[in-house]
Amino acid sequence: MAGNSIGQLFRLTTFGESHGPAIGGVLDGCPAGLKLDTAQIQSMLDRRKPGQSNLTTQRNEADRVELLSGLFEGVTTGHPIGLLIRNTNQKPKDYQDIARLYRPGHADYTYQHKYGLRDHRGGGRSSARETAVRVAAGAIAMQLLATEGIAIHACVEQIGEHKSSMPMNRINWRAVQANPLFFPDEDRIPAITKAIENARRDGDSLGAQILLVATGMPIGLGEPVFDRLEADLGKAMLSINASKAVSFGAGFDSVTQRGSQHRDAITPQGFTSNHSGGVLGGISTGQDLVLRVAFKPTSSITTPGDTLDLDGNPVKVVTRGRHDPCVGIRATPIVEAMAALVLVDHWLRNRTSRA
């Protein structure tokens, strides 16, 4: 109820602050009998990890996840899986400047007013570091989905003004995973890299848009009315730090479509288009699931900004620390993880649809 859990039958609860002893969580509802590939979990965590290139933050977080329970001889037992990641590379001194002021565009202001106090170090609970636990849990979810033939892929479709022109069905997902920007058009990576470096040099940051595609979808995932698949996926995406919008299929473009154009015809060979994004009436159609998420440019920049201190006096703030100039890039595996968590939840829920 305090908002640190997601999912109904497959439920992740997380805890931990950026500069406390550890972050972690509990994944409850993982069915028994899955042979777990722990290397894959670590590998997915590594994709999220900062410090991989000079385009992302220079923090060198180890992000070693420890699985504390729910496994016996490498197989899930049906019991909750405890997840633990120690915090090892904190530099709380970087944050002493902000102990008594509100960084604009951050949770400082709202946390302080809501709770009457806050752990200012690294943003405390509002730190993107919390998402590492989501990625670890999402990796387990992806292994469950793989047993059903469902695969989840995300890429960065746009960074600032640079928008991919790659058709969705021609994206090479393996190549996307290998490049540090998770961008589909390899030839444009040098230009985008330059743009990000320029933003950093300017003491500024860039927004990004993530595209997620799930293939191998069965028909029937999602519940009518309030827990429609888009509703639960949308919530999951909007729970990621810095996300500002989410769309399915034609998304906002459906506003200017006509009904005869938007509705996807059904033929013996399947649907002839996918404006719906793979969901009708809140339930998966078996087509690819297609969604997009917008990430704002981070407010952690070195350009001075106007704000207040705790006493209400106007001050200028410069966010030093170690920060990504484009947080959307690292959001890619997080978007995948959140989608995987929601799909497993609905896959389990769908087991109860018939008597």
Place this chain on the structure above:
Amino acid sequence: MAGNSIGQLFRLTTFGESHGPAIGGVLDGCPAGLKLDTAQIQSMLDRRKPGQSNLTTQRNEADRVELLSGLFEGVTTGHPIGLLIRNTNQKPKDYQDIARLYRPGHADYTYQHKYGLRDHRGGGRSSARETAVRVAAGAIAMQLLATEGIAIHACVEQIGEHKSSMPMNRINWRAVQANPLFFPDEDRIPAITKAIENARRDGDSLGAQILLVATGMPIGLGEPVFDRLEADLGKAMLSINASKAVSFGAGFDSVTQRGSQHRDAITPQGFTSNHSGGVLGGISTGQDLVLRVAFKPTSSITTPGDTLDLDGNPVKVVTRGRHDPCVGIRATPIVEAMAALVLVDHWLRNRTSRA
């Protein structure tokens, strides 16, 4: 768990199909001591009601809501409020044609595969008629919010290619409520009316975009991490039939913003802009809450469409019945209702943030 409830502390559960005896619901968690204005509830229901103009469906649904419980001498008692709306104007014959085929763009296909059977009459549970119960519950929520000085307003910001050019702070919400299109720019209503009539004449339909603004917001609504205010509002919006996307503040435009531009400066006089849409770190800032929802053009059109029958044979379908050419218009009070339900839920949740 089967998806017919929304909210944690203020929780609406709905039931009912378009052509069954009634629709209704239970609103649980309404605090005791609210003097309820039942006329306002009916009035909000009337705004959603079809048949008000020739731009919306010609069904003449009475939509009389009966409050069955939870009130004593006109005041809420803290006990659940039972809501009942009898179905009175059904014409199931209109739907016999579609008993054995899947209307493209509808839930027919997914319901049939998920459950192995479906109530095809009027779409059954997938009918937009279900949203009448949400509007009745939302009206109660709005009365609770009013006691806190929070007001919720929505308008149709775009219909097809027709986009409002009215600045947000100049919208006359009272006038918006009075016009049948809920469109802010009164001088453009004749042209848009014409466009909708043309779409209907063409056997086609139009999409729409709704803007919602909540004023008088307190600081502190929303929970960190998974139940961020955007996450819960986003889910609520994406649970509305025909919605395809939701955005907050700058939304997808934040992709092309720079951090120095997006972050809203804080001064002794307040925030100097509202790119965040009134939420930071998942928690309300006290600024106006600003969100937008995209509604697809309805698939219930008279232009023949390709689809399959239950046996998998290709057939053409023409959706007769009585249908809005632009379902997004009537979504306006539904968007308001869903926002109100979420805000009351978080208003109650926020009472537990401090010891």
Place this chain on the structure above:
Amino acid sequence: MAGNSIGQLFRLTTFGESHGPAIGGVLDGCPAGLKLDTAQIQSMLDRRKPGQSNLTTQRNEADRVELLSGLFEGVTTGHPIGLLIRNTNQKPKDYQDIARLYRPGHADYTYQHKYGLRDHRGGGRSSARETAVRVAAGAIAMQLLATEGIAIHACVEQIGEHKSSMPMNRINWRAVQANPLFFPDEDRIPAITKAIENARRDGDSLGAQILLVATGMPIGLGEPVFDRLEADLGKAMLSINASKAVSFGAGFDSVTQRGSQHRDAITPQGFTSNHSGGVLGGISTGQDLVLRVAFKPTSSITTPGDTLDLDGNPVKVVTRGRHDPCVGIRATPIVEAMAALVLVDHWLRNRTSRA
């Protein structure tokens, strides 16, 4: 969250007060494809109905349940089932005496202090009338369980000092259902009837103990740790008005047992005893489920009692109205209904235990 729902995957939410227009509820999560026997639902409601003999209250409530949704051509659709029972035989005048005082042993005192107001007519939400909705929903649950071969039976094992001496395996459940006391030892019914009449004549009331046995149980229902089968069943039983205790298998007698005596040996022919009551580690063993519930003697008696009025002045209260001298008797079908609701919930939950 306000406490008017029970169950996770099979979830009943109820509403309604004794003297409002109606009571009712929503049963969400009923799987699709069950051919529903509506006569059986009404028949189970009739068992709970007062006014059947002079041993129970003289109110003549019709208790006609209307199924408002979730059915198509007599078969469940997977969508929520709306339940409605109109209140038809209210005599609010009977309750005017108690509008401004707290009946001892009733919810009057706690409701008034919790909510600041209360619907005093017939106890409002605290009326046992609310349980009629549970019985209707429980009847649906029992039909689902029957498809799995699970049968649920309850009887009154003790009324006041009169305790059944019938061994559990010799109870004739059909005969129990037919007698107005639901008591297994037919030869003792005249004596107990006399005792109840005496209690009523004395302006007093009797307590009762209910025994519930579920046969045909599968292995595997119940979740470890917090949602053990006993925990969820225990909660369901203790949610019934006037219940004060619940026990499983040997129950409180296990305090004086030795481990060598209590533990049920397992042999190729099955368990050799059932001190566990059919549950080990919170999960059903396949043996009969055995539980007992204690019901206090009702406080609605004509013997004057000491209490306070709303202003804190001492007054005497005599509860007139129409009341059972032994409310435990009518609790029998309610205990069955609550057990059925819990078992269906865990039957559905158990579908997700393996990958």
Place this chain on the structure above:
Amino acid sequence: MAGNSIGQLFRLTTFGESHGPAIGGVLDGCPAGLKLDTAQIQSMLDRRKPGQSNLTTQRNEADRVELLSGLFEGVTTGHPIGLLIRNTNQKPKDYQDIARLYRPGHADYTYQHKYGLRDHRGGGRSSARETAVRVAAGAIAMQLLATEGIAIHACVEQIGEHKSSMPMNRINWRAVQANPLFFPDEDRIPAITKAIENARRDGDSLGAQILLVATGMPIGLGEPVFDRLEADLGKAMLSINASKAVSFGAGFDSVTQRGSQHRDAITPQGFTSNHSGGVLGGISTGQDLVLRVAFKPTSSITTPGDTLDLDGNPVKVVTRGRHDPCVGIRATPIVEAMAALVLVDHWLRNRTSRA
């Protein structure tokens, strides 16, 4: 949903097996601003710890709890508190004998059938070791309750045939905490100690009954209908390993009471008796909360027992390992912890009862 969480607004989720790397949990919903006494948490854990006397198990578990998050400078922040207790003193070899058979009276049989596999070492998830996390979380709950003047005390009221004759209002709770049996009648401790030693010598075990009393209760905790205070407390108690029954106030004795005797008169000086156990209509009356829990004699005894191996062959089992001859004794702080968790949950829930 997989049953490893309890509470709505104040919610504990636990993980961990007896012989895995660690047990732990997440306590979500702890309000901000509580100055936490960590020594008190450890002290309450120490009360539950085995190996304190020769009457309880000889395992020497360190049970050092680490608080991983949710605290800043010793004060709760409103964010989830991560709890971790490393397993340090495992002797898995003790359990190799039971890898391929079902100990009678244990979860072995049901876990194996439910999940298709099990971690047999020390009972895995069914080990009472899991309750250490509950005690740590309960200690935090007790600190919150203390700020409201609510105190929780439990004692062992009966061990086997030895029943305390101490009137409830004369129990010296401080003395109870100090004695290794948590028994109120100090003069009888030698005799009971002897009885327990005899049981152990006989290769057998004893049951126990715990009495819990909460003082300083406010009026208004508990929700009507399904989440009555007894229902939620009853569930919490029945979720403890080896519990078989729970009662409130007069409990099963209310079956033989008359209404004129059971109902507690209300006078200007307060209630004149407490047969209700401090709850009316599911809501606390302000009187002391009184409940009792029965704990079965453990099945982990050295007397050989009949059972089956995984292949269905009959075998004899002798449970060696290190086990308490009376597990009910150590349940005392667990009963306190579970009561505290439920009361805090309802204390927070009650903040939303009025508009």
